[in-house]
Amino acid sequence: MAIQPLRRHKIRGLYAITPDSENTGELLGKTQQALAGGGRGIQYRNKSVDNGLRKEQAGLLLQLCRKHEIPLIINDDIDLALEIDADGVHVGRDDSTVSDARKFLQQDKIVGASCYNNLDLAIEAEKQGADYVAFGAFFPSVTKPEATPVSISLINHARQILTIPVVGIGGIQLNNAAMVIHNGCDAIAVCSDLFQAGNIRVRAAQYAQLFAGNL
Ligand SMILES: Cc1ncc(COP(=O)(O)OP(=O)(O)O)c(N)n1
Ligand SMILES: Cc1ncsc1CCOP(=O)(O)O
Ligand SMILES: [Mg+2]
Numbered sequence: 001m002a003i004q005p006l007r008r009h010k011i012r013g014l015y016a017i018t019p020d021s022e023n024t025g026e027l028l029g030k031t032q033q034a035l036a037g038g039g040r041g042i043q044y045r046n047k048s049v050d051n052g053l054r055k056e057q058a059g060l061l062l063q064l065c066r067k068h069e070i071p072l073i074i075n076d077d078i079d080l081a082l083e084i085d086a087d088g089v090h091v092g093r094d095d096s097t098v099s100d101a102r103k104f105l106q107q108d109k110i111v112g113a114s115c116y117n118n119l120d121l122a123i124e125a126e127k128q129g130a131d132y133v134a135f136g137a138f139f140p141s142v143t144k145p146e147a148t149p150v151s152i153s154l155i156n157h158a159r160q161i162l163t164i165p166v167v168g169i170g171g172i173q174l175n176n177a178a179m180v181i182h183n184g185c186d187a188i189a190v191c192s193d194l195f196q197a198g199n200i201r202v203r204a205a206q207y208a209q210l211f212a213g214n215l
Helices: 024-037 051-068 078-084 098-104 119-127 153-161 174-182 200-210
Strands: 013-017 041-044 072-075 088-091 110-116 132-135 166-169 187-190
Touching (some): 013 024, 013 200, 024 041, 024 200, 041 051, 051 072, 051 078, 078 088, 078 098, 088 098, 098 110, 119 132, 132 153, 153 166, 174 187
Parallel strands (some): 013 041, 013 187, 041 072, 072 088, 132 166
């Protein structure tokens, strides 16, 4: 029986952001481990390979995510999301607008938006139909060292104003994740601390445990 696409799944818990990688087998193996440990969303983010390989990797990741009934969100690229029928797209200030993403993707697809340290951007993203907003970087990020720094106190303000889920990103590690969650983030987006872990499944389970009873 064919596995059906996910219907506007809410992003909550551990949201795994894939690292730049040319090694498709390794990328799939690591993502499988993140899913086995309890990852609740996967974002395919790969800034370092050509479009052909991006399409191949994204298609294979989608098959894997469907087996686990977990959504695959494509970073930046609405066309790729449409081509492979991914579960959604994540856009930032240098990408398409939320309105365009919403217009081109079917209603049941997920649209996420980066809002950096800016609540006005988040209010606008929600109006335009975003399914979640992301703030960060809360901590220095090795994956994106130039990311805008953000104070944890923003999360509480965001939760009071917005109805859609709030995602925290940037330099999140096991020893600082609880602070982000306890301040109100519905999900934490993690790349290096998850994908560089010696045992990715165990690391993912440790993150998932931080949300225990809250998903
Ligand atoms: C969940 C999540 N939050 C923020 C980002 C960053 O998006 P953007 O600012 O467009 O930067 P790039 O990731 O494209 O470098 C994200 N990808 N995911
Ligand atoms: C894409 C992005 N946007 C802000 S920080 C970041 C990178 C997140 O990766 P890491 O968890 O390794 O800091
Ligand atoms: Mg982007």
